[in-house]
Amino acid sequence: CGVFGVYSREFNVSELTYYGLIALQHRGQESTGIAVTDGAWMDVSRGMGLVREVFRHQIPQMENQYIAIGHVRYSTTGSSLLANTQPLMVSYSGGKIALAHNGNLTNAGEIRRKLEESGTIFQTTIDSEVFVNLIARSRKVTVEEKIIDSLKKIKGAYCLTIMTEDKLIGARDPQGFRPLCIGRLEDGGYVLSSESCGLDVVGAEFVRDVEPGEMVVIDENGLESHRFAKAKPSMCIFEFIYFARPDSIIDGQSVHESRFEMGRILAKEAKCKGDIVISVPDSGNVAASGYAYEAGLPYVSGLIKNRYIGRTFIQPSQKQRDTAVKLKLNPVKSVVKGKSVIVIDDSIVRGTTSGKIVKMLRDAGAKEVHMVISSPPIGFPCFYGIDTSARKELIAATKTVEEIREYIGADSLHFLSLDGLKSCVPELNPKNMCFACFNGGYPIQQKTQSPAEADK
Ligand code: 5GP
Ligand code: SF4
Ligand code: MG
Incomplete structure (x- = not known):
């Protein structure tokens, strides 16, 4: 999958997200979605198909919108259905939250079972839904703390773009399996993108990659970094072989x-x-x-x-x-x-x-x-x-x-x-990369079957 996010007071954030997603289209072609907020309302629009097909007639817009996130999907868990499209959006006691996820969680099944036993209802079959449920149920006070609290319970691969009514948040798992980078717009706004080719298309200047185990929070005070876990880098070599676009630079390579x-x-x-x-x-x-x-x-x-x-x-x-x-x-x-x-x-x-x-x-x-x-x-x-x-x-x-x-x-x-x-x-140091599909050396101990096997 591909994820994208924009925080800007000057630019049309949902339009930039649309362009960014077109640049990330190679990362997933099954479905797509864009969520926007103006600080009070939050809206999401999702559909099956390519970005240009789904948003052929209109891109979600709000008059005073200033944050948007987007997603393109390539299914690894959960079937290719409208119900499983992202960004996910929920309302909870702390407000509204929208979330887009690239990667695959390895303990989502266990977490989901526990949450379901205690009464949580799931609306999709995708592993990403555990994030929003954990965040909504967290007893911590601020949204940053709630997210960190949740990330600490989750294992596997994730790059996230998350939107609240006043913040754009990005996070990368401690292994940094999938890429995620930060760009800066001319007006001082920020962009988050799975790959740097998404920054190029919206005219954002590359700032740096989000580090493995890092969460970045962008709001009216600028960008703040939180380290929620020690980095144990294990970047996916397959991004370089096949998945990423050749004009992207990932972790400096x-x-x-x-x-x-x-x-x-x-x-x-x-x-x-x-x-x-x-x-x-x-x-x-x-x-x-x-x-x-x-x-x-x-x-x-x-x-x-x-x-x-x-x-x-x-x-x-x-x-x-x-x-x-x-x-x-x-x-x-x-x-x-x-x-x-x-x-x-x-x-x-x-x-x-x-x-x-x-x-x-x-x-x-x-x-x-x-x-x-x-x-x-x-x-x-x-x-x-x-x-x-x-x-x-x-x-x-x-x-x-x-x-x-x-x-x-x-x-x-x-x-x-x-x-x-x-x-x-x-x-990149090969010691800090994943080659498991070639040599079986999995960086995270595996309890469950592969998503493809689970689907069969
Ligand atoms: P095969 O036909 O052997 O099943 O798959 C090989 C072809 O699929 C290659 O041409 C390669 O470019 C493409 N491919 C390999 N791995 C992936 C992947 O993870 N995702 C996608 N979308 N294509 C892949
Ligand atoms: Fe998966 Fe292979 Fe990439 Fe490791 S290197 S994350 S096993 S595709
Ligand atoms: Mg090919």
């Missing part, structure tokens, strides 16, 4: 540079013989350019992507995903015909995409198809907000590289090594 480096290292490791390098757009583009640069081979557009189709992986069912690949990608026959083609993609999860691409390229006349993947095999499920699915669906959990090659029908198959991958984020 350019996503583009890390992806380009993945391609270069892959070229050194795979030493694959071929005539041309092509990418599986868009997620393979940057690594493919790095690969071609290092290998001294031409990088050409061998697959054309339909721009009007979203990320296929984000389609929740396998059948939807199958058709989506064909709708999304088509080979350029004149480019691949008679050639030995090196195809770069960012990852193999279930093997759906790669298998179809190999077949597509052969049908278009490619002489050889070499699949080269800019990440290691994904052998373990993610519990922290990326839908790499239940373990049994992960092709690398049950098959060797050679068996996967056979399954997808490629002439050869290469994956980036884990050490190679670790060297691609020089601004």
